[in-house]
Amino acid sequence: MMIPQKFLVMKCVRILFILHVAGILFVAYKIYSSSTSQPGTTNASAREYFARKSNGNASSSVGFSSNNNVIEVQYTATVAELGENNDEFINEEEDEGEVNTDTVSDDEDNTDAATENIEQPEQGKQNNIAFQSKNVNRKKDDTRAGSSVLSQQTSKSNGPNLAYKKEPLGLPLSSLGTPHWTIMYAGKYSKSLYSPPANERPIQRLPGAIVIGSPNSGIRPLVDFLEMHPQIVPLKKEITFFDNQDRLQFFSSDFLSQMPVTYSNQVTVVRARFSYWTRKSICDLYFRNKMLKVIVVLRDPVSRILSQVTNSNKGRAGQLVVAQQGQTLKINNDTETAEWGRYVEYLKMWTQCFPKSQIHIVEWSDIMQRPSLTVHIIEGFLGVPYKLKADNFFRDEARRVYCIRPLHTKSKTCLSDKRGKIPELTPQEEALIYNFYSKHNEELFKLLGQRYHWGP
Template sequence: MGSVVTPPLPNNYEKLGAYEGGRQIVKHKSSDKKANWNFLLPSSSSTKRSKLTLLIFCLAITSLLISLHALSTDSSLYIKPTFFLVQEDDAPTSSENPYIEAPHYFSQIEWERFSGDVSKSSQLKSFQEITDDNEKMKAQNQMGNGNELNAAYGIDGGTTGADVNIEDYTGDEDIGVLATSGNRVKFPKATRRLPQALIIGVRKGGTRALLEMLHLHPLIQKAAGEAHFFDRDENYAKGLQWYRRRMPPSLKGQKAHLENRVDEITVEKSPSYFVTPEVPERVRAMNASIRLLLIVREPVTRAISDFAQLRSHSLAAKANATSRTKLDGGAEEDYGKKPIILPMCGNPTRSLSSFESLAILPDGRVDMSWRPISVSLYHRHIAAWLEAFPRDQILIVDGDQLASNPAPVLASVEKFLKLRPALTPTHFYFNATKGFYCLRSLPPGQQVDGMAMLPSSMNHPSSLPEGKCLRESKGRRHPRVDPSVVHKLRRFFAEHNRRFYEMVGEDFGWPEE
């Protein structure tokens, strides 16, 4: 093994700092331009040295040819950045991010975007808070100037690696591995932005599945939880700044693809937006060109699903009152902030436990005021949205199709959001125990425009990365409902559904019997 020889610096460069292993950071004297001065030359004999020089030259030519080939065949890979430096006032609090406390500038890590097999705790060890005051100042200045930030501040000095600008990165190595093996990985600035797309509902339509599946797209960022900004007056009164702070950091103008500059899209979902009359105008006031996603499901099944959730929450609330146990973790939302009790619609004699007795009034009519029924009257709710927004700004997603075959549905969502196609059938697999499709986050290097590039060793599904199913509250067991009541409801909804089809110009083919 030859030892490391660092040649003298050219006159127009000065040394900024040295790293072990022959890696130096230098600065051009007359500009702010910085560079690596990275020489690894064997010192034993000049013959060896010239052979090595020749080898390096050949390698350089080969890699140049490979890069040119990659460019010409458009096979560039890219990675969605998973680290963000966030400003102090945007830094995650410990409750928002259970892994880190962030009083200062921080390389925030979106753990779930890492490719699967590296444990969260081991990643945490590799990326630390910026503690050095000068480094903090540098980050602050860069941020103030709107420059790209170097998220590698938290990564302890590269000893063997190189500077990798993540925007131009075309390798297939996991970012975490890349960074921990001594490279300084640069990330562009990320900021919290108001959503450019909303999933407005419908409750129990498959809103969570839609958001999670969409989030597998490298350019989608999702808000955690449901913000309920537009439908709850107390939140709306807090203003857009409050709402923005609930959004994840996202990248704008990122060079996500070699030719295209594409912004990340932030998506928020709160299913009660669809049925709250004030919401369409409020959304329009924020952004009149926002993209809206409404996921609908066969209305009778949706009503039964709604009932199953209310009943589950009601039982959990009762158990909570007696044993102080926690509520069913699946509660994404109930109707407003009212206490969770099964709605009885003014008639205390009606049984709390049966869907049939709540959906059908004693005189045999369908109870249109019962929330599980009234929410399924889609034409009533869509009217206000169509008044506030042009039809082509609203994509109506078929929730039943999303459940039975997600990939084509997501392809239409990508098109609607003007995203290049990235989600493929390989991202989803049917889990027979769950009875639904679950999600597989492909390692970044295996994602390419329009297709999943899996090494041949990974072609068999069992060797694909492990996936993740939605939690238990998604895909609950429904109560058995008297078939005559189901038929009655289907006949009742037929006319309402037809009105909905007419208004949106699409026929969902829901059964009328």
């Protein structure tokens, strides 16, 4: 049977019409779904968004792909690294045109806020974040994002023209679109010693370890020694991040903004004094970062006091007057100095909050007499590859200290000579001061399950 030609034409027109409508619906759907998948437009919290994106998968990759002037950025950060209130970070503003370095207002307050309720995901369980934007914009004088460790050579002509309204916490977005840049920490090591994970962009991360102790206990030399390791990146200055109610500001954007820029296989190490911490703030720290490692530095409290007095009298003979007043000991009329040697009081609090397996004790003579072995053990404790060798340390017999010869350079670094004269203790003063500490020291040894040769 012959089908009329007119009928066939009608049929074809109908099919074409249906296909056309289907095409329009498909395009409309695509536009709709891409707009709703933008984190900024869903208004979902950063945490929900990251959780949805990551499906709980651990990923350490950071990748960049450029597509029609739309830069897709994928990087990895923990929720805590980014803070809770990251809406401003994912609400990028599409802003065509020249990079304008002066127009961005950096509203810190939003990011500082909700750090109280952040649950720190366990290490390794990181969330993958992806977002899209055209044109990244950044404040010129923004000193956040570890600018002390990150030096860049910005070139407008290089790379795509990018602008973000706000720099997300922890990510040096300024570096997007600047192909030539130098990371001081990672970059100082030759490729044979350290190569960052492929396609990864470094970000500021929360600490993986904290070194604590009392002043003049040897934290500084220990941190200097550890810094030779390409995967250990210390923040040299002490941290003091508490509000006036002892609440830890450890996870605030302000805190994070002071962290060095690191790759995912590097460990950020911070240092803090024993005396800053209360049990509340220590437990708070643990609950927010259950994987944090704690390195405790201890020194004979008497020689610690001598060091403190010596160093506080730069170039002059340190004066030391010891007097007992009831349960307290006065050193040059000050009671705090002696308190700092009652390590057991501090350490007890740390052991009440952190599992002992996450606390590593280092004693002064470990640092001063066997630095190579000491850092080797710490490499294992921190989970970084064993890279530091005996060669990295050499003894300066005149000064009776170990100096360092870092991996990335042939130059040597020794302790400065600029020190005061060590004050002398009379036998009575010495007995008084050792008696004061003997009870505390015994308690400490009991807690540690080992003794140190501390004494006259």
